[in-house]
Amino acid sequence: MxxxxxxxxxxxGGKASADLVAEVFARHLGNPILNDLDDAAVLEAPPGxxxxxxxxxVVDPIFFPGGDIGSLAVHGTxxxxxxxxxxxxxxxxxFVLEEGLAVADLERIVASMARAATEAxxxxxxxxxxxxxxxxxxxxxxxTTGIGLIPDGLQIGAHRAAPGDAVLVSGTxxxxxxxxxxxxxxxxxxxxxxxxxxxxxxxxxxxxxACPGLxxxxxxxxxxxxxxxxxxxxxxxxxxxxxxxxxxxxxxVAGVCELLGLDPLFLANEGKxxxxxxDTQADTALxxxxxxxxxxxxxxxxxxxxxxxxxxxxxxxxxxxxVLDMLSGEPLPRIC
Amino acid sequence: MxxxxxxxxxxxGGKASADLVAEVFARHLGNPILNDLDDAAVLEAPPGxxxxxxxxxVVDPIFFPGGDIGSLAVHGTxxxxxxxxxxxxxxxxxFVLEEGLAVADLERIVASMARAATEAxxxxxxxxxxxxxxxxxxxxxxxTTGIGLIPDGLQIGAHRAAPGDAVLVSGTxxxxxxxxxxxxxxxxxxxxxxxxxxxxxxxxxxxxxACPGLxxxxxxxxxxxxxxxxxxxxxxxxxxxxxxxxxxxxxxVAGVCELLGLDPLFLANEGKxxxxxxDTQADTALxxxxxxxxxxxxxxxxxxxxxxxxxxxxxxxxxxxxVLDMLSGEPLPRIC
Numbered sequence: 001m002x003x004x005x006x007x008x009x010x011x012x013g014g015k016a017s018a019d020l021v022a023e024v025f026a027r028h029l030g031n032p033i034l035n036d037l038d039d040a041a042v043l044e045a046p047p048g049x050x051x052x053x054x055x056x057x058v059v060d061p062i063f064f065p066g067g068d069i070g071s072l073a074v075h076g077t078x079x080x081x082x083x084x085x086x087x088x089x090x091x092x093x094x095f096v097l098e099e100g101l102a103v104a105d106l107e108r109i110v111a112s113m114a115r116a117a118t119e120a121x122x123x124x125x126x127x128x129x130x131x132x133x134x135x136x137x138x139x140x141x142x143x144t145t146g147i148g149l150i151p152d153g154l155q156i157g158a159h160r161a162a163p164g165d166a167v168l169v170s171g172t173x174x175x176x177x178x179x180x181x182x183x184x185x186x187x188x189x190x191x192x193x194x195x196x197x198x199x200x201x202x203x204x205x206x207x208x209x210a211c212p213g214l215x216x217x218x219x220x221x222x223x224x225x226x227x228x229x230x231x232x233x234x235x236x237x238x239x240x241x242x243x244x245x246x247x248x249x250x251x252x253v254a255g256v257c258e259l260l261g262l263d264p265l266f267l268a269n270e271g272k273x274x275x276x277x278x279d280t281q282a283d284t285a286l287x288x289x290x291x292x293x294x295x296x297x298x299x300x301x302x303x304x305x306x307x308x309x310x311x312x313x314x315x316x317x318x319x320x321x322x323v324l325d326m327l328s329g330e331p332l333p334r335i336c
Numbered sequence: 337m338x339x340x341x342x343x344x345x346x347x348x349g350g351k352a353s354a355d356l357v358a359e360v361f362a363r364h365l366g367n368p369i370l371n372d373l374d375d376a377a378v379l380e381a382p383p384g385x386x387x388x389x390x391x392x393x394v395v396d397p398i399f400f401p402g403g404d405i406g407s408l409a410v411h412g413t414x415x416x417x418x419x420x421x422x423x424x425x426x427x428x429x430x431f432v433l434e435e436g437l438a439v440a441d442l443e444r445i446v447a448s449m450a451r452a453a454t455e456a457x458x459x460x461x462x463x464x465x466x467x468x469x470x471x472x473x474x475x476x477x478x479x480t481t482g483i484g485l486i487p488d489g490l491q492i493g494a495h496r497a498a499p500g501d502a503v504l505v506s507g508t509x510x511x512x513x514x515x516x517x518x519x520x521x522x523x524x525x526x527x528x529x530x531x532x533x534x535x536x537x538x539x540x541x542x543x544x545x546a547c548p549g550l551x552x553x554x555x556x557x558x559x560x561x562x563x564x565x566x567x568x569x570x571x572x573x574x575x576x577x578x579x580x581x582x583x584x585x586x587x588x589v590a591g592v593c594e595l596l597g598l599d600p601l602f603l604a605n606e607g608k609x610x611x612x613x614x615d616t617q618a619d620t621a622l623x624x625x626x627x628x629x630x631x632x633x634x635x636x637x638x639x640x641x642x643x644x645x646x647x648x649x650x651x652x653x654x655x656x657x658x659v660l661d662m663l664s665g666e667p668l669p670r671i672c
Contacts, residue, residue, distance in 0.1 A: 012671075013558025013604075014663025038494050038571075039419040039554060040389035042486065047383045053376035054428035054481060058466045058473075083375040092390035094479040096432070126481075130394045132670055136474040137394075143430040143479035145390060145462075150378065158374050218375060222349025235374075268349075327350025334468060335348075 006101040011131025024107055025127055028114040029093070033125040041125040043090065046149050051086035053077055054145040060334040062109065062139055064183045066176075066195030067270075069142055070109035074116035075197050075270055076221065076336060077146040082201040083217045083273065085156035085208055086148030091117060092126040094143040099134045109140065120199035122146070154208065160215040161236035163306040166282035168275045170203060170289050171196065171297040172248040173225050177267025178256050180335050187260075191252035198271030203292050210288045213278030220274055221336060223327040224266040226312065228274055230326040234310040241313045242302035242324065265314075266327045268335045276304065342437040347467025360443055361463055364450040365429070369461040377461040379426065382485050387422035389413055390481040396670040398445065398475055400519045402512075402531030403606075405478055406445035410452035411533050411606055412557065412672060413482040418537040419553045419609065421492035421544055422484030427453060428462040430479040435470045445476065456535035458482070490544065496551040497572035499642040502618035504611045506539060506625050507532065507633040508584040509561050513603025514592050516671050523596075527588035534607030539628045546624045549614030556610055557672060559663040560602040562648065564610055566662040570646040577649045578638035578660065601650075602663045604671045612640065 002019070009016035026035060033041050057073040067075075074091065081088040093113065097106065117124055175196040182193055200219065207214055216236070220228035225247070233240045249264060257264045271294060277285045282300055289295030312324040338355070345352035362371060369377050393409040403411075410427065417424040429449065433442065453460055511532040518529055536555065543550055552572070556564035561583070569576045585600060593600045607630060613621045618636055625631030648660040 008669040009665065011558075012663060012668060014563055014602075014665075016664070017558070018662070036493075039416040040387040040422065040482070040484070042420055042493075043386050043388065045381045045384055045386040045485075048381055050379050050381040051376040052379065052426065052428060052462050052483070054430045054462050054479070055464045056430040056432050056466045056479060058432060058468050060468075060472075080375040084378055086376065090388065092388060092481050094390045094392040094430075094481070096392050096394055096477055126388050126390050128391045128479075130392045130477075130670075130672075132394050132396075132474060135471060136396075136670075137477070138468060138472040141432055141466075141473070141477065143390070143392060143464075143481075145428050145430070145479075145481035146376070147388070147483070148376070149381075157372075157378075222347075222353075227350055266350075326354070327348060328352070329345065329350075332348060333344040334466075334472075336466075 004103055006097045006099060006103060006131055008099050008131050011129055020129060024110055028110045029124045031123045033123060043125060048152060049150040051081045051084040051148045051150055053080035055080060056141060056143045057336055058141050058334050059336050060138060061183055064195055065179055065193060067197040068109055068112050069140060070112035071116040072197050072270060072336060073142040073144045074113050074120060075199050077144040078120045078122060078199040078201055079219045081146040081148035082204040083219055084150060085154045086150045088120060088122050088146050088148040088201050090125045090147040091122050092145045093124050094128045096137050096141040097129060097131045098137040098139050099131055101139055120201055156214060156217055158216055158218060158232045158235040161232055161238050161276045161304050163238055163304050164279050165215055165276050165304040166279050166300055167240060167302040168285055168298060168300050170273045170295040172250045173269060174253045174257060174264030174267035175250060176270040177332060177335055178253050181260060182256055191256050193252055196269055196271035198294055200271065200273050200294060203294050206288050206292055207275060207285060211277050211281045211285050213281040216276035218274045220272060221268045221270060224268060226265040226324045227326045229312045233312050237309045239305040239308055239311045240302060241305055244314050244316045246299050246301045248297045248299045340439055342433045342435060342439060342467055344435050344467050347465055356465060360446055364446045365460045367459045369459060379461060384488060385486040387417045387420040387484045387486055389416035391416060392477060392479045393672055394477050394670050395516065395672050396474060397519055400531055401515055401529060403533040404445055404448050405476060406448035407452040408533050408606060408672060409478040409480045410449050410456060411535050413480040414456045414458060414535040414537055415555045417482040417484035418540040419555055420486060421490045422486045424456060424458045424482050424484040424537050426461045426483045427458050428481045429460050430464045432473050432477040433465060433467045434473040434475050435467055437475055456537055492550060492553055494552055494554060494568045494571040497568055497574050497612045497640050499574055499640050500615050501551055501612050501640040502615050502636055503576060503638040504621055504634060504636050506609045506631040508586045509605060510589045510593060510600030510603035511586060512606040513668060513671055514589050517596060518592055527592050529588055532605055532607035534630055536607065536609050536630060539630050542624050542628055543611060543621060547613050547617045547621050549617040552612035554610045556608060557604045557606060560604060562601045562660045563662045565648045569648050573645045575641040575644055575647045576638060577641055580650050580652045582635050582637045584633045584635045
């Protein structure tokens with residue numbers, strides 16, 4: 001690159017921009033569609049329904065145990081597309097860089113995106129880079145937009161849960177959120193925390209193949225399990241009833257949450273999914289998830305009822321019963 | 337909304353986020369696909385080739401004569417998609433908001449996006465909002481990603497120009513760039529400057545219909561006419577020769593450029609296009625553009641030669657001849 005730090009020049013659209021694209025972005029992310037470098041990428045649209053999702057990533061810190069903003073930006077959007085039952089095919093990537101960012105950090109992030117994209121089987125087909133002055137952004141923000149193809153006839157969505165269905169999760173809750181909080185606050189905790197950030201499209205494909213009675217998939221990111229389940233309960237017009245003891249939790253995460261006064265049910269996950277299936281297929285879904293490397297701690301955590309519509313109940317470990325509401329107040333900013 | 341200012345809460349994924357989505361985004365941008373509010377939007381993919389483009393907008397100031405960051409974010413991505421000959425259909429929108437942004441400003445921006453999307457005939461089908469702390473971003477950044485459909489058999493791209501082709505532009509050069517610079521610097525100039533920000537898909541459709549010999553379309557944004565022509569010359573392996581006197585220029589823009597020491601050929605345009613056509617269709621292309629409200633000042637500005645490949649020459653008004661290179665150094669940051 002010739003420079004160690006990102007300069008305003010790198011975003012001005014001239015020679016420095018072209019060098020940055022060639023030496024950092026195209027070198028790591030290059031593929032025949034991206035390499036075209038025209039105003040827009042051209043691709044053959046497979047016939048059928050497309051799932052499209054966009055997400056901006058502003059996580060702080062940009063490097064954390066288990067990942068970085070680059071891998072997270074791939075995983076997060078791949079997962080949003082996969083949660084509609086789609087096979088993710090293409091991603092775009094838009095960068096906003098702060099003047100002074102170390103080029104080595106940017107390269108590390110872009111290389112991490114490239115690995116994550118390869119693992120997920122998606123191609124990054126279009127990109128954009130803007131540079132803003134020092135203090136006008138915090139290091140790097142990344143937007144990814146994903147396009148996936150939904151198999152013929154498949155209907156999966158937050159509105160499809162029905163009374164009698166089973167509610168499962170693919171693993172422990174809160175790992176990403178607590179890792180970011182602990183890392184950011186420099187807590188130097190002894191606990192072996194790591195983000196669960198991962199692409200879930202392999203797991204969703206396996207579930208779709210094995211379970212024709214699959215109704216809803218959702219990754220409980222910002223707002224955590226509690227918020228995602230409230231959204232499903234509202235969209236489907238059902239009541240959801242959970243058993244607190246059945247919700248998988250890493251003991252280290254539970255311990256740090258107690259220390260920090262956080263509720264893991266409201267913390268973000270970036271490599272876990274909620275799966276709602278017809279009751280008769282709950283065992284199949286559980287077995288499929290537990291066979292997958294990303295679903296080894298999968299569990300049946302509750303069921304759908306009819307009333308009161310839009311409400312989520314938690315049967316607590318001590319025998320009580322309480323409403324589990326959406327995240328409200330106590331923001332955990334820049335968790336993704 | 338209950339609040340006048342954006343809070344960290346609005347990006348946390350809980351109740352405040354849901355309120356912001358309902359009361360600002362869905363209210364202005366709502367359509368049946370967006371209103372689904374699931375992890376990803378689902379749409380019917382028209383069969384054929386898709387053009388996909390992504391762009392992040394960080395323009396400073398966020399409101400300027402002739403537009404704002406919201407309309408610009410629609411125009412810019414609609415235009416990138418249209419420059420591949422595609423009919424733009426869908427946009428996604430990802431917002432990064434700075435804590436403390438006035439909600440009224442956000443609403444004004446979102447309403448402006450909605451108007452621009454309606455005018456361009458595109459639907460905003462998916463969105464995302466993140467909030468970062470004060471001083472971690474500058475007011476608002478917007479990423480838009482666009483998807484368009486390329487008519488069967490149409491081949492338009494930066495690599496298709498050939499010796500003998502004619503080079504045209506749809507209007508005056510430098511209007512957007514000089515307007516942003518003058519507004520940002522608070523120059524209080526008497527000159528009636530206004531950004532040319534506009535969606536060009538109507539103009540590109542008219543050109544495509546009238547000119548089967550259309551080779552290349554490009555909107556000269558960051559880096560201006562000079563940079564865009566250098567990119568075309570390189571991609572096509574041609575030499576481009578321009579007549580300086582033929583390049584349309586608003587006298588006010590020319591005057592302010594002289595005052596500020598800026599070269600309008602390197603300044604961004606957001607509502608103009610370069611059009612390269614077979615020589616025999618130059619008159620048709622010119623007539624089509626001049627009939628369109630956004631092409632009234634269209635002009636034939638030069639031609640393609642064979643050698644030296646990748647070079648752009650400018651025949652100057654005073655009878656000289658010089659190489660017109662890409663933008664290099666002198667960054668004009670946050671112009672879009």
